[in-house]
Amino acid sequence: MKNISLIFATVCLLLISGCKKNSMHDNPFFGDYKTPFGVPPFDLIDSTDYMPAFIEGMKQHKGEIDKLVNNQETPTFENTILAFDRSGMLLTRVSKVFYSLNEANTNDQMQAIARQINPLMSKHYDDIYLNAGLFERIKTVYDKSLELKLDSQQIRATKKYFRDFERMGANLSQEKQDELRKLNSELSLLSLTFGENLLAETNKNFKLIITDTADLAGLPQGVIDGAHETAQADSIKGWVFTLSKPSMIPFLQFAENRALREKLYSGYFMRGNNGNQNDNNEVVSKIVSCRVKKAHLLGYKNYAAYVIDDNMARTPEKVDEFLMKLWTPSLKMAGKEVVEMQKIIDREGGKFKLQPWDWWYYADKVRKEKYNLDDSQLRPYFSLSNVRDGMFMVANKLYGITFTQRTDLPVYQKDVETFEVKEANGQPVGILYMDYYPRGGKGAGAWCGDFRSSVIEDGKRIDPVMTIVCNFTKPAAGVPALLNWDEVTTLFHEFGHGLHGLLTQGKYYRTAGMVPQDYVELPSQIMENWAGEPEVLRVYAKHYETGEVMPEELIEKIQKSGLFNQGFETVEYLAAAILDMNYHELSDSAKLNVGEFETQAMNRIGLIKEIYPRYRSTYFAHIYDGGYAAGYYVYIWAAVLDADAFSAFRESGDIYNPELAAKFRKYCLAESGNDEAMIQYKKFRGKEPSEEPLLIRRGLK
Numbered sequence: 199m200k201n202i203s204l205i206f207a208t209v210c211l212l213l214i215s216g217c218k219k220n221s222m223h224d225n226p227f228f229g230d231y232k233t234p235f236g237v238p239p240f241d242l243i244d245s246t247d248y249m250p251a252f253i254e255g256m257k258q259h260k261g262e263i264d265k266l267v268n269n270q271e272t273p274t275f276e277n278t279i280l281a282f283d284r285s286g287m288l289l290t291r292v293s294k295v296f297y298s299l300n301e302a303n304t305n306d307q308m309q310a311i312a313r314q315i316n317p318l319m320s321k322h323y324d325d326i327y328l329n330a331g332l333f334e335r336i337k338t339v340y341d342k343s344l345e346l347k348l349d350s351q352q353i354r355a356t357k358k359y360f361r362d363f364e365r366m367g368a369n370l371s372q373e374k375q376d377e378l379r380k381l382n383s384e385l386s387l388l389s390l391t392f393g394e395n396l397l398a399e400t401n402k403n404f405k406l407i408i409t410d411t412a413d414l415a416g417l418p419q420g421v422i423d424g425a426h427e428t429a430q431a432d433s434i435k436g437w438v439f440t441l442s443k444p445s446m447i448p449f450l451q452f453a454e455n456r457a458l459r460e461k462l463y464s465g466y467f468m469r470g471n472n473g474n475q476n477d478n479n480e481v482v483s484k485i486v487s488c489r490v491k492k493a494h495l496l497g498y499k500n501y502a503a504y505v506i507d508d509n510m511a512r513t514p515e516k517v518d519e520f521l522m523k524l525w526t527p528s529l530k531m532a533g534k535e536v537v538e539m540q541k542i543i544d545r546e547g548g549k550f551k552l553q554p555w556d557w558w559y560y561a562d563k564v565r566k567e568k569y570n571l572d573d574s575q576l577r578p579y580f581s582l583s584n585v586r587d588g589m590f591m592v593a594n595k596l597y598g599i600t601f602t603q604r605t606d607l608p609v610y611q612k613d614v615e616t617f618e619v620k621e622a623n624g625q626p627v628g629i630l631y632m633d634y635y636p637r638g639g640k641g642a643g644a645w646c647g648d649f650r651s652s653v654i655e656d657g658k659r660i661d662p663v664m665t666i667v668c669n670f671t672k673p674a675a676g677v678p679a680l681l682n683w684d685e686v687t688t689l690f691h692e693f694g695h696g697l698h699g700l701l702t703q704g705k706y707y708r709t710a711g712m713v714p715q716d717y718v719e720l721p722s723q724i725m726e727n728w729a730g731e732p733e734v735l736r737v738y739a740k741h742y743e744t745g746e747v748m749p750e751e752l753i754e755k756i757q758k759s760g761l762f763n764q765g766f767e768t769v770e771y772l773a774a775a776i777l778d779m780n781y782h783e784l785s786d787s788a789k790l791n792v793g794e795f796e797t798q799a800m801n802r803i804g805l806i807k808e809i810y811p812r813y814r815s816t817y818f819a820h821i822y823d824g825g826y827a828a829g830y831y832v833y834i835w836a837a838v839l840d841a842d843a844f845s846a847f848r849e850s851g852d853i854y855n856p857e858l859a860a861k862f863r864k865y866c867l868a869e870s871g872n873d874e875a876m877i878q879y880k881k882f883r884g885k886e887p888s889e890e891p892l893l894i895r896r897g898l899k
């Protein structure tokens with residue numbers, strides 16, 4: 199769900215507390231980490247270390263900025279842009295660890311720190327981006343970039359910072375800046391509340407407890423065992439199903455008890471909308487309203503216009519048009535899928551119309567009938583370690599890089615794996631952390647971030663430390679984790695983000711690997727293409743017990759089933775993307791009735807009642823707690839790019855085509871931030887992307 203740029207973008211600042219427990223001497227954030235490869239010393243970090251490091255980090259950062267602003271020398275690239283680019287290192291160090299772990303491994307203490315820190319971080323960054331003296335110096339370098347004979351990368355970094363200041367309100371009057379500060383601080387707390395409510399609604403407030411074995415009918419033994427373990431962990435008798443996807447989806451897919459499917463799915467789609475202490479309706483209304491006000495202050499007609507101005511798409515109208523172009527054929531296809539499923543219901547004598555909680559159950563029957571393929575046939579070939587090694591193999595074939603597991607690096611959770619990544623010639627590339635399974639303190643979904651990003655400092659590259667976090671099916675006793683197809687592609691996806699970070703080459707933090715949001719999903723989504731190629735499956739899809747390679751017949755079935763359920767997948771996604779645009783194209787900040795707004799938005803586009811948007815308003819974390827506001831569209835925007843990019847490999851007749859791989863690595867990964875995204879893409883592809891390959895891939899054409 200989240201990605202590299204998001205983690206960069208949400209680096210906000212920190213807070214004040216009276217905690218003096220740790221002296222600067224033993225706080226691991228003060229000074230470089232004394233660990234192999236300089237990875238964070240997770241074994242030495244205590245929750246009490248964060249606050250002092252944040253406070254000192256802000257103090258140091260402020261001192262550096264003051265020094266920069268008060269410099270009597272004429273502004274130059276070095277004394278202004280470069281100095282700014284390299285400022286705040288302590289703050290960055292603690293932020294990267296804290297915000298990563300607050301998503302992947304949080305607890306009450308960390309949540310309390312986040313509550314304290316977020317408004318302080320928001321104020322700290324406002325103080326910087328609204329600092330008139332600093333803006334003046336940056337503007338001077340920007341205006342004189344020709345005269346100063348800056349090179350192309352210096353010009354790009356300067357321009358990026360200048361734009362950041364403009365977009366953060368540096369050009370506004372004092373009075374408007376004060377208003378903006380208030381809105382930013384309010385927004386940071388509202389997002390936090392949204393996320394906390396959602397976490398409680400997902401992990402705490404709902405459980406489906408089953409005590410009668412008859413209610414387990416249809417479920418595979420592995421699923422039943424998992425539910426039993428979940429129950430035991432909570433000292434509950436029987437079986438427990440939760441709203442985390444690895445628990446919920448198999449139940450929706452296989453459980454014959456229709457009433458219980460409805461109960462579980464209702465638990466899911468009502469999250470944040472239960473009128474309890476974790477209700478998100480009012481939070482959503484307030485966030486939307488603050489964003490309208492913020493956009494107006496900054497001179498934009500709405501929040502979407504503000505966000506998209508910086509993206510490849512440029513305007514909300516372009517995005518709306520793009521989404522609607524895909525909407526009509528997708529809806530038609532989903533309608534056909536409903537008819538197919540209803541036929542099965544009627545044939546089986548079920549006297550009811552298909553409902554949203556029936557979709558997975560009957561879709562699975564369609565899959566078995568039409569494609570003769572079910573999950574349980576595939577899982578034995580997708581043990582986690584085989585899939586992981588398969589994607590390492592793909593990266594090796596494309597880019598020559600190697601992955602060596604390390605068992606001596608500190609981790610924040612015992613089942614987290616670490617890998618050393620090297621070039622073909624043995625030169626270091628970076629470190630990769632992988633954290634696979636659900637936990638109470640881990641947010642839903644999968645994402646990639648970093649504990650340290652890459653930059654070239656005095657000609658020497660600082661190697662990145664990337665982290666991939668997932669929520670995969672846990673291994674049952676005595677059996678390795680066996681993934682379903684969705685999880686396989688998710689791992690390849692997040693790994694693609696990881697590769698983007700690992701292979702980045704750039705001189706400035708502001709530009710190295712920094713791409714617009716509607717480009718971010720290109721490096722990740724393109725990797726999903728390799729996951730399903732027969733040539734690749736033959737290498738990694740091996741039976742976990744016998745080592746037997748997946749039979750050709752099964753590989754063929756995977757290929758054919760590529761169009762399975764694509765109407766549903768595309769419609770539930772597009773519905774959410776359109777809902778996001780609707781909220782952020784509002785130009786009125788009046789209080790909203792969120793439920794009504796959502797219903798009207800979905801009625802306008804004719805969403806069928808058998809499908810809910812992938813995220814409904816009160817649990818749409820991407821847009822209310824994740825930096826994807828007016829940006830949920832980016833996945834399908836980037837899908838146009840990835841389908842087009844992968845078609846280049848296909849057309850060449852070699853999915854590992856070395857020449858194309860080298861170009862993709864150089865222009866689209868390593869130097870992705872060097873120029874406008876479309877320009878970089880064209881350097882790889884030789885032309886602008888076409889929508890055709892995507893439409894064909896999804897069966898929409």
Ligand SMILES: [Zn+2]
Nearest residue numbers: 199201719722
């Ligand atoms: Zn992604």
